[in-house]
Amino acid sequence: xxxxxxxxxxxxxxxxxxxxxxxxxxxxxxxxxxxxxxxxxxxxxxxxxxxxxxxxxxxxxxxxxxxxxxxxxxxxxxxxxxxxxxxxxxxxxxxxxxx
Amino acid sequence: xxxxxxxxxxxxxxxxxxxxxxxxxxxxxxxxxxxxxxxxxxxxxxxxxxxxxxxxxxxxxxxxxxxxxxxxxxxxxxxxxxxxxxxxxxxxxxxxxxxxxxxxxxxxxxxxxxxxxxxxxxxxxxxxxxxxxxxxxxxxxxxxxxxxxxxxxxxxxxxxxxxxxxxxxxxxxxxxxxxxxxxxxxxxxxxxxxxxxxxxxxxxxxxxxxxxxxxxxxxxxxxx
Numbered sequence: 001x002x003x004x005x006x007x008x009x010x011x012x013x014x015x016x017x018x019x020x021x022x023x024x025x026x027x028x029x030x031x032x033x034x035x036x037x038x039x040x041x042x043x044x045x046x047x048x049x050x051x052x053x054x055x056x057x058x059x060x061x062x063x064x065x066x067x068x069x070x071x072x073x074x075x076x077x078x079x080x081x082x083x084x085x086x087x088x089x090x091x092x093x094x095x096x097x098x099x
Numbered sequence: 100x101x102x103x104x105x106x107x108x109x110x111x112x113x114x115x116x117x118x119x120x121x122x123x124x125x126x127x128x129x130x131x132x133x134x135x136x137x138x139x140x141x142x143x144x145x146x147x148x149x150x151x152x153x154x155x156x157x158x159x160x161x162x163x164x165x166x167x168x169x170x171x172x173x174x175x176x177x178x179x180x181x182x183x184x185x186x187x188x189x190x191x192x193x194x195x196x197x198x199x200x201x202x203x204x205x206x207x208x209x210x211x212x213x214x215x216x217x218x219x220x221x222x223x224x225x226x227x228x229x230x231x232x233x234x235x236x237x238x239x240x241x242x243x244x245x246x247x248x249x250x251x252x253x254x255x256x257x258x259x260x261x262x263x264x265x266x267x268x269x270x271x272x273x274x275x276x277x278x279x280x281x282x283x284x285x286x287x288x289x290x291x292x293x294x295x296x297x298x299x300x301x302x303x304x305x306x307x308x309x310x311x312x313x314x315x316x317x318x319x320x321x322x323x
Binding site: 055057058060061063064065067068071072075076079082083086087089090093094096097 | 120133134135137138141142145184187188191192195196198199291295298299301302305306308309312313315316319
C-alpha cells in the first residue's frame with residue numbers, strides 16, 4: 001500500500017514538472033487585447049446613476065405581488081387540508097360511538 | 100357568520116383581488132420612487148391587517164386569561180396565525196420595495212426592527228401552542244398580550260424616531276389618483292381577513308368538537 005502511494009506521488013510530481021517545462025519552452029502567444037488604458041487616478045462622483053445601470057423596478061413589483069398571492073393561496077390550501085382531516089376524524093369517531 | 104354571508108364575502112374578496120391590479124396599474128407613479136411605489140398598495144394594507152390581527156389576538160388572550168372562555172382562546176389562536184401570515188407579507192414586500200427606493204434590502208431602524216419583533220412574538224405564540232404542552236394556552240395568551248401591546252409603538256415609531264420608512268402622514272395625504280386604489284386594497288384585504296378568520300375559527304371549533312368526542316369516548320370506555 002505504501003509503495004503504491006509513493007509511486008502515485010512520484011508520477012504526479014513528474015507530470016507537474018513536465019508541464020512546467022512545456023510551458024517554459026512554448027512561446028507565449030501575443031494576446032489579442034486592446035491597448036492598455038491608463039490607470040484611473042481619481043473617482044468622479046455623479047448624483048444619479050445612468051438610466052441603463054439603474055435597478056429595474058418591474059421584477060421587484062411582480063415579485064412582491066406574486067409572493068403575496070403565493071402565501072395566501074398556500075395558507076388557504078393548508079387550511080382546507082386541515083379542515084378535511086379533522087372532519088374525517090369527527091365522522092369516524094361519531095360512527096364509532098354510534099356502533 | 101351564516102354560509103350565505105360567508106359566500107358573499109369570499110366572492111367579493113376574489114372579485115376585488117382580480118380587479119385590484121387594474122386599479123393599481125392605473126394609479127399615477129410617485130415622483131421619486133416611480134413604479135416600485137406600487138408595492139405600497141399591497142404592503143400597507145397587509146401591515147394594517149397584521150396590526151388588526153395582533154390586537155384581536157391580544158384582546159382575545161386577555162378575555163381568555165381573565166374570563167376563561169374557550170371561544171376567546173380559539174379566536175386568539177386564529178388571529179395569531181393571521182398576524183404571522185400578514186406579517187410575512189409585510190416583511191417580504193417591504194424589502195423588495197426598499198431595495199429600489201432606499202438602495203438597501205433592510206435597515207435596522209425602529210419601524211422595521213419593531214415590526215420584525217412583533218412578528219417573531221406571534222411566531223413564538225404559535226410555537227408555544229404547538230409544543231408547549233398543558234397550560235400552554237394561558238402562556239400563549241400572555242405572549243399575545245405582550246405582542247399586541249407593542250403594536251402602538253410600532254405604528255408611531257416612524258413619527259417619533261428618525262427612520263427611512265415613510266411616515267404615517269403619507270396615507271391621509273394621498274392624492275386623488277392614489278387614494279381610491281389604496282382604500283380599495285384596504286377593503287379587499289379586510290374581506291380576505293374576515294374570510295380567513297372565519298375559516299380558521301371553524302377549524303378551531305371542529306378541533307374542539309373532536310377533543311370533546313375523544314373525551315366522551317374515553318369516559319364511555321372507562322364507565323364500561
